[in-house]
Amino acid sequence: MTAALRKETLRRYVKLATNILQEVAKGNRENKFITYGELMHEMGGPGRAHIAEVLDEVSCAEHANGRPLITALVIHKGIDSRPGYGFWYISVLPDSIKNASEYDKIAFWQRECEKLWSYWRTQAK
Numbered sequence: 001m002t003a004a005l006r007k008e009t010l011r012r013y014v015k016l017a018t019n020i021l022q023e024v025a026k027g028n029r030e031n032k033f034i035t036y037g038e039l040m041h042e043m044g045g046p047g048r049a050h051i052a053e054v055l056d057e058v059s060c061a062e063h064a065n066g067r068p069l070i071t072a073l074v075i076h077k078g079i080d081s082r083p084g085y086g087f088w089y090i091s092v093l094p095d096s097i098k099n100a101s102e103y104d105k106i107a108f109w110q111r112e113c114e115k116l117w118s119y120w121r122t123q124a125k
Contacts, residue, residue, distance in 0.1 A: 002049040009046070013054045014061065016043045021058065021070045025120035032117070035077040036084065052086035063092040068116035072109055083109060 005013070020042050024034050034042075036051055046054055055071045062070050071090065075081050088098055088105060097108050 013046050014057045033075045056090045059090040072112045
């Protein structure tokens with residue numbers, strides 16, 4: 001098992017990820033989503049072993065501020081173009097979603113994306 005990031009390192013990556021994801025959500029990018037690889041490249045890390053830790057912290061902060069789960073915009077590159085396994089187990093996600101069928105999870109994800117695009121595009125003005 002990989003050790004957790006140091007607090008100051010985690011805070012730095014959370015801030016970077018949040019800023020990047022807000023730009024994506026506001027429609028200030030070419031695409032409506034960003035892949036895990038693109039996000040890590042833009043952040044200069046933290047690497048595959050720690051991206052879930054960073055995104056969980058981002059999700060917790062967004063939830064605490066009453067905002068939609070902006071981490072829903074981070075997807076796999078390729079055929080499925082959906083969030084990874086870790087998205088379904090972020091701390092703030094209700095158990096009813098964590099334990100839902102694949103169909104219900106995808107429906108939740110699509111609704112969450114619509115909510116966050118609506119929210120952040122109004123913030124962009």
